[in-house]
Amino acid sequence: MTTSSPEPLLALSGVNTFYGQAQVHFDLSISVGRGHIVCLLGGNASGKSTTMKIILGLVKPRSGDVSFDGASLLGLTTPQVVRRGIASVPEARRLFADMSVRENILMGAFVRNDRDAVAQDLDRMLTLFPRLGQRLSQRAGSLSGGEQQMVAMARALMSRPRMIVMDEPTMGLSPLYVDRVLELIRTINQDGVSVFMVEQNASLALEIAHEAYVLQTGRIVLSGPARALKDDPRVRDAYLGGSEAA
Amino acid sequence: MSSWLDYTINGLIVGNVYALVAVGLALIFGVSRLINFAQGSIYLVGAYIGWVAVVQLHTPLPLTILVVAVAAALVGLIIERFGLRPLQNSVRIAPLLATIGISFVLDQLVMLTFSPNPRALPSQLPDVRFQVGNGTIGPLDLLIAGVGITSALLLFVFLRYSKLGWAVRATAQDRDAAMQMGVDVNRVNQAVFGIAAALGGVSGMLVGMYYNQIDTAMSLQATLKGVVAEVVGGAGNVPGAVIGSLLLGLVESYGVAVFGTSYRNLFAFLLLVVVLVLRPNGLFASARQAPPEPLTGTFIAPSRPVRIPRWALLVAAGGFAILPLFPVSFYVLQTLINAWLLGMLALSLTLVAGTIGQVSLGHAALLAIGAYTSALLSLTLSVPVGLAIIGGGLMSAALGTLLISPSFRLRGHYVSIATLAIGEIVSLVILNWESVTRGPIGISGIPPLSLFGYDLISPTSIYWFSLAVMVVLALLQARLLGSHLGRSFRAIRDDDIAARAYGLSLNRYKSLAFIFGGFAAGVSGGIAAHLYSYINHETFNTQQSILALTVVILGGLGNVVGAIVGSVALVGLPEVFRLAAEYRILIYGIVLLLLVRFRPQGLLGTI
Numbered sequence: 001m002t003t004s005s006p007e008p009l010l011a012l013s014g015v016n017t018f019y020g021q022a023q024v025h026f027d028l029s030i031s032v033g034r035g036h037i038v039c040l041l042g043g044n045a046s047g048k049s050t051t052m053k054i055i056l057g058l059v060k061p062r063s064g065d066v067s068f069d070g071a072s073l074l075g076l077t078t079p080q081v082v083r084r085g086i087a088s089v090p091e092a093r094r095l096f097a098d099m100s101v102r103e104n105i106l107m108g109a110f111v112r113n114d115r116d117a118v119a120q121d122l123d124r125m126l127t128l129f130p131r132l133g134q135r136l137s138q139r140a141g142s143l144s145g146g147e148q149q150m151v152a153m154a155r156a157l158m159s160r161p162r163m164i165v166m167d168e169p170t171m172g173l174s175p176l177y178v179d180r181v182l183e184l185i186r187t188i189n190q191d192g193v194s195v196f197m198v199e200q201n202a203s204l205a206l207e208i209a210h211e212a213y214v215l216q217t218g219r220i221v222l223s224g225p226a227r228a229l230k231d232d233p234r235v236r237d238a239y240l241g242g243s244e245a246a
Numbered sequence: 247m248s249s250w251l252d253y254t255i256n257g258l259i260v261g262n263v264y265a266l267v268a269v270g271l272a273l274i275f276g277v278s279r280l281i282n283f284a285q286g287s288i289y290l291v292g293a294y295i296g297w298v299a300v301v302q303l304h305t306p307l308p309l310t311i312l313v314v315a316v317a318a319a320l321v322g323l324i325i326e327r328f329g330l331r332p333l334q335n336s337v338r339i340a341p342l343l344a345t346i347g348i349s350f351v352l353d354q355l356v357m358l359t360f361s362p363n364p365r366a367l368p369s370q371l372p373d374v375r376f377q378v379g380n381g382t383i384g385p386l387d388l389l390i391a392g393v394g395i396t397s398a399l400l401l402f403v404f405l406r407y408s409k410l411g412w413a414v415r416a417t418a419q420d421r422d423a424a425m426q427m428g429v430d431v432n433r434v435n436q437a438v439f440g441i442a443a444a445l446g447g448v449s450g451m452l453v454g455m456y457y458n459q460i461d462t463a464m465s466l467q468a469t470l471k472g473v474v475a476e477v478v479g480g481a482g483n484v485p486g487a488v489i490g491s492l493l494l495g496l497v498e499s500y501g502v503a504v505f506g507t508s509y510r511n512l513f514a515f516l517l518l519v520v521v522l523v524l525r526p527n528g529l530f531a532s533a534r535q536a537p538p539e540p541l542t543g544t545f546i547a548p549s550r551p552v553r554i555p556r557w558a559l560l561v562a563a564g565g566f567a568i569l570p571l572f573p574v575s576f577y578v579l580q581t582l583i584n585a586w587l588l589g590m591l592a593l594s595l596t597l598v599a600g601t602i603g604q605v606s607l608g609h610a611a612l613l614a615i616g617a618y619t620s621a622l623l624s625l626t627l628s629v630p631v632g633l634a635i636i637g638g639g640l641m642s643a644a645l646g647t648l649l650i651s652p653s654f655r656l657r658g659h660y661v662s663i664a665t666l667a668i669g670e671i672v673s674l675v676i677l678n679w680e681s682v683t684r685g686p687i688g689i690s691g692i693p694p695l696s697l698f699g700y701d702l703i704s705p706t707s708i709y710w711f712s713l714a715v716m717v718v719l720a721l722l723q724a725r726l727l728g729s730h731l732g733r734s735f736r737a738i739r740d741d742d743i744a745a746r747a748y749g750l751s752l753n754r755y756k757s758l759a760f761i762f763g764g765f766a767a768g769v770s771g772g773i774a775a776h777l778y779s780y781i782n783h784e785t786f787n788t789q790q791s792i793l794a795l796t797v798v799i800l801g802g803l804g805n806v807v808g809a810i811v812g813s814v815a816l817v818g819l820p821e822v823f824r825l826a827a828e829y830r831i832l833i834y835g836i837v838l839l840l841l842v843r844f845r846p847q848g849l850l851g852t853i
């Protein structure tokens with residue numbers, strides 16, 4: 001195990017997950033250190049998105065534990081998990097397509113009641129994502145994929161989370177936006193937010209991550225500091241195995 | 247003589263009333279993809295609360311509206327909390343069935359409390375009419391328009407500017423994403439049920455005042471009209487529901503102007519079927535928008551059916567066959583004859599709803615087609631009764647399949663709506679096609695059952711005849727289910743996309759299922775016609791369709807033996823406990839609710 005800080009912010013330990021009869025996770029253990037960017041890599045259908053859903057309480061594991069800041073999340077509903085300080089950027093962004101960009105971003109602050117500070121944070125988002133300024137009253141569904149990703153990230157930040165979980169944030173984006181998104185993740189992290197991200201694109205993710213885990217058909221087959229994994233030929237092998245099994 | 251302007255005003259006012267119901271349906275469909283069949287019952291409750299307030303408590307009008315809104319909202323909250331929330335993780339048909347059960351229970355409670363007789367509900371407004379152009383408008387019209395517009399404005403403000411309103415909209419667009427923003431979906435459900443119920447209740451009260459009459463038949467009509475308006479406007483689309491309602495009101499009003507009052511509902515249901523078939527997402531769905539998820543996938547609770555050994559079935563069949571040889575009362579035989587007739591209908595429905603997954607809510611129409619055909623064949627063409635009944639079965643198979651075929655492309659809840667509408671259309675055509683069906687008078691003097699020239703008049707012979715017909719139909723159906731064809735039916739039910747990928751033609755198989763099911767139901771209706779000797783357009787009504795659905799869920803969807811066991815249980819138990827007739831429907835509703843909640847696979851399990 002590789003976390004450098006003594007007590008991780010988020011820890012999954014011994015998680016086994018099933019959809020009906022089919023087992024998706026086998027004894028999964030992952031930890032995210034405070035202030036770190038941790039990346040979960042894996043091929044198609046290896047169980048990455050399900051890991052996100054376990055953290056958010058959208059899917060419940062059959063056994064094992066998920067704890068955040070020392071307290072278990074297992075008995076909590078998704079809204080309760082969000083109120084503990086975890087925000088999400090879901091797979092395929094999942095914006096509220098018929099609501100405006102402004103409404104989408106403000107939906108991220110749904111759990112907050114400090115209206116003035118929320119208004120300030122909205123302004124802050126517009127400096128962080130300048131493109132969105134001209135788009136505020138547009139239907140979110142009418143934006144390009146890259147712009148939608150910006151909205152999804154802004155929306156997640158609006159809850160002032162301690163941690164953001166992101167499911168394939170670069171998927172389907174043009175190379176220009178991919179770089180921009182990775183840079184933003186780094187910026188967000190430097191502001192003190194821990195990041196847990198799921199990616200298929202290993203080389204990109206390992207550029208910015210501190211630690212990484214490689215998931216293959218529901219099992220962690222490799223983990224360690226991102227720098228060490230970057231040159232590890234087994235990362236590529238694991239991938240090929242993973243997608244073949246899918 | 248009313249002017250066109252009068253018909254327009256009337257259409258818009260009635261449309262306003264529909265809108266109050268339809269907007270609630272749209273809100274609920276938006277956040278939970280559920281068609282709330284209990285909406286009309288809340289409307290009924292609203293009308294009766296209004297009656298209590300006005301007639302017994304003498305409340306002034308503004309207070310009456312407030313009382314009705316609050317009381318109806320409470321009913322809505324109770325339905326959401328205790329009827330639907332426990333079903334969140336159930337199969338997808340479960341909440342729909344639960345709202346049907348709830349609507350039966352509520353309607354019957356109202357009927358038991360207030361008696362089924364109509365009551366007057368005075369509006370307390372002065373009875374004057376103002377001249378507008380060449381039409382007139384009265385204070386009640388203005389009140390209804392005012393309530394409609396005010397509600398629309400309040401709803402707009404709520405959805406646009408309140409935090410809960412944002413949560414409602416976000417949930418409607420993406421439930422999971424809304425939860426990830428911290429939205430408590432249960433609170434959103436509560437909110438929409440409360441609002442929908444308040445609007446529905448007020449609507450019922452206004453309609454009662456408009457016609458100065460309320461009665462318990464209002465409930466189903468309101469649900470149907472609300473559903474029509476909502477689907478026409480696009481399921482889940484709130485502004486669409488308002489426009490769909492006004493359109494429906496106008497279509498009905500002009501239809502009445504041209505063809506007469508008895509055509510009012512026919513236009514409503516024809517509009518629904520046309521929209522469902524041509525534009526299932528409603529008139530206003532924009533092309534780029536993904537259709538609201540049509541609730542596909544496995545519809546029934548998967549389970550392992552209870553295995554009943556062949557000898558036990560033989561013993562049971564033999565026992566029932568020799569029963570009349572023992573000194574049993576006429577009453578017991580009569581009850582069992584009813585059970586066998588219902589059993590044939592249940593066989594039909596369990597095939598259509600269970601085996602191939604098309605949950606029909608209009609199955610009584612097949613009875614009606616069989617009954618009318620058989621009655622008319624024997625009366626006007628002097629066809630022997632035995633042949634006439636077979637003719638009824640064939641006509642039901644052919645006509646029923648033909649009528650239902652436009653909706654073969656629909657899925658999930660939409661199939662249920664379409665079958666419900668088609669059932670209503672059949673009953674309305676019978677009412678209006680006087681030259682053939684004798685219209686509202688009905689057909690009397692239908693000859694009694696007879697076979698090869700021998701009249702079957704004694705209860706014993708009728709008992710044996712109906713038992714034998716049912717057993718033959720059951721054996722045929724069991725053979726069918728075990729065959730390759732039966733497996734194809736189930737493949738289509740479980741995954742129609744995969745089934746199509748394997749090269750199965752969905753339309754062909756759905757037709758085959760409806761042909762077989764239509765025959766069984768038509769034969770049942772034919773026998774019933776000769777048994778009753780009098781039938782009219784209300785003999786076979788939606789209540790029977792729902793009763794049949796309860797029977798097949800009780801027995802286990804798709805389960806042949808279950809359909810028969812369910813029929814005997816639901817017909818027999820109220821008799822055993824000597825329940826008064828008016829409590830029966832209440833019991834059926836409660837049985838349906840309990841089944842959906844605690845044993846969705848039924849007594850004998852789904853197949």
Ligand SMILES: Nc1ncnc2c1ncn2[C@@H]1O[C@H](COP(=O)(O)OP(=O)(O)O)[C@@H](O)[C@H]1O
Nearest residue numbers: 019020024042043044045046047048049050051
């Ligand atoms: N709701 C679900 N029901 C049943 N199986 C599912 C469900 N969601 C995902 N799966 C299955 O679980 C496995 C892992 O899925 P997922 O976590 O989405 O993988 P990834 O995100 O790595 O592509 C896949 O085989 C997928 O088909």
Ligand SMILES: [Mg+2]
Nearest residue numbers: 048049050091
């Ligand atoms: Mg995924």
